[in-house]
Amino acid sequence: MADIPLFTPLTIRGLTFRNRVMLSPMCQYRAQDGFAGRWHRSHHGRLALGGLGGAMLEATAVLREGRITPGCLGIWSDDHVPGLQEIVATYHEEGTPVGIQLAHAGRKASAATPFEGAQPLANDDPRAWTSVSPSAIAFGPGWQTPQALDEAGIARTITGFADAARRAVAAGFDFVEIHGAHGYLINSFVSPISNTRDDDWGGEHRFRFAVEVARAVRAAVPESMPVFYRLSSVDGVPGGIEVADNVALARELHAAGVDLVDCSTGGVSGPSGVASRPPSPGYLVPYAEQIGREAGIKAMAVGLIMDGTLANAIIANGQADLVAVGRQLLADANFVTRAAIELGHPDPNATLPQGLGFWLQRRKFEPAAR
Numbered sequence: 001m002a003d004i005p006l007f008t009p010l011t012i013r014g015l016t017f018r019n020r021v022m023l024s025p026m027c028q029y030r031a032q033d034g035f036a037g038r039w040h041r042s043h044h045g046r047l048a049l050g051g052l053g054g055a056m057l058e059a060t061a062v063l064r065e066g067r068i069t070p071g072c073l074g075i076w077s078d079d080h081v082p083g084l085q086e087i088v089a090t091y092h093e094e095g096t097p098v099g100i101q102l103a104h105a106g107r108k109a110s111a112a113t114p115f116e117g118a119q120p121l122a123n124d125d126p127r128a129w130t131s132v133s134p135s136a137i138a139f140g141p142g143w144q145t146p147q148a149l150d151e152a153g154i155a156r157t158i159t160g161f162a163d164a165a166r167r168a169v170a171a172g173f174d175f176v177e178i179h180g181a182h183g184y185l186i187n188s189f190v191s192p193i194s195n196t197r198d199d200d201w202g203g204e205h206r207f208r209f210a211v212e213v214a215r216a217v218r219a220a221v222p223e224s225m226p227v228f229y230r231l232s233s234v235d236g237v238p239g240g241i242e243v244a245d246n247v248a249l250a251r252e253l254h255a256a257g258v259d260l261v262d263c264s265t266g267g268v269s270g271p272s273g274v275a276s277r278p279p280s281p282g283y284l285v286p287y288a289e290q291i292g293r294e295a296g297i298k299a300m301a302v303g304l305i306m307d308g309t310l311a312n313a314i315i316a317n318g319q320a321d322l323v324a325v326g327r328q329l330l331a332d333a334n335f336v337t338r339a340a341i342e343l344g345h346p347d348p349n350a351t352l353p354q355g356l357g358f359w360l361q362r363r364k365f366e367p368a369a370r
């Protein structure tokens with residue numbers, strides 16, 4: 001097992017992932033007022049049986065107005081904690097550490113769920129709310145013009161991230177990820193496309209909001225708990241952020257206590273997942289490799305990582321420390337077992353709850369002492 005890089009454990013601070021496959025955060029749009037429900041328990045129950053190295057819950061709003069849609073998960077209130085606790089327990093029972101992505105949708109908030117078309121909610125829709133952003137610039141045609149955050153609004157939002165991180169600890173999560181990608185609030189501070197401020201939060205200070213959020217989250221969680229940050233490696237539009245900007249940002253985030261950058265792309269103006277070349281298996285991996293190496297920080301690769309051979313090569317070649325798998329895990333919750341078979345693992349069934357090897361090695365995941 002130790003000969004297969006994908007199946008070597010990785011320790012970050014006080015947490016050990018038993019293999020390198022991470023469930024990428026994926027919105028389910030099935031929450032009610034931010035609360036996890038039966039869908040989340042089924043969805044994560046299925047994935048918890050798949051022998052993952054780690055799992056990450058979807059973008060979860062740190063403030064009510066930070067939801068993308070009315071169906072998004074929330075952690076802006078202590079009342080959200082028990083529902084999340086149940087999901088955490090499901091993963092822990094099956095040996096998988098679990099994290100949560102702390103998010104604020106910024107100017108992309110107040111949208112309909114994809115089931116309803118994903119367009120911005122109409123102004124007269126009773127579910128609509130006012131969005132906020134660094135500058136009063138709409139995401140695109142048909143989107144509301146967001147309110148530019150003032151100093152008090154910025155402070156309240158940073159506190160929102162810290163309080164959410166504290167609730168994540170209370171719910172038993174083993175790590176947290178700050179959602180700094182896809183054109184949501186943090187990304188829209190970092191990108192000159194959406195941040196035209198000329199105060200201490202814009203121009204040469206565009207990274208400040210991201211770094212202050214990272215500091216606040218780090219201070220709110222135990223020393224032993226890893227903090228990840230998802231960034232958009234490139235905006236993919238003229239005048240937007242490029243890899244070099246993210247290398248500089250990742251260095252600052254690392255100094256602020258972030259342990260790993262999760263390297264996605266795009267979303268600040270147009271779709272997420274854009275790259276300098278067309279989508280193909282592993283097409284975003286070079287971003288994780290470059291940003292991780294040049295910034296001297298651990299990195300997670302994502303984007304069309306469709307099979308064990310590619311996932312293993314990314315780890316074997318040192319291009320990333322973890323691989324995040326999204327849609328392929330929705331299609332096949334047993335991705336890890338199939339990867340084990342594909343890669344000649346001596347006991348692929350060891351990745352299954354029912355596998356004999358699994359029972360021999362089975363350990364309920366014990367969170368780090370805090």
Ligand SMILES: Cc1cc2nc3c(=O)[nH]c(=O)nc-3n(C[C@H](O)[C@H](O)[C@H](O)COP(=O)(O)O)c2cc1C
Pocket residue numbers: 024025026027028058059101179181182230264302303304305324325326327328
């Ligand atoms: C249904 C769905 C929901 C998603 N929700 C999120 C999210 O909550 N946060 C996030 O950072 N990325 C989100 N993504 C992006 C995925 O995490 C991932 O980066 C992307 O799908 C590319 O990986 P894949 O090719 O393995 O699917 C979502 C993707 C899908 C398909």
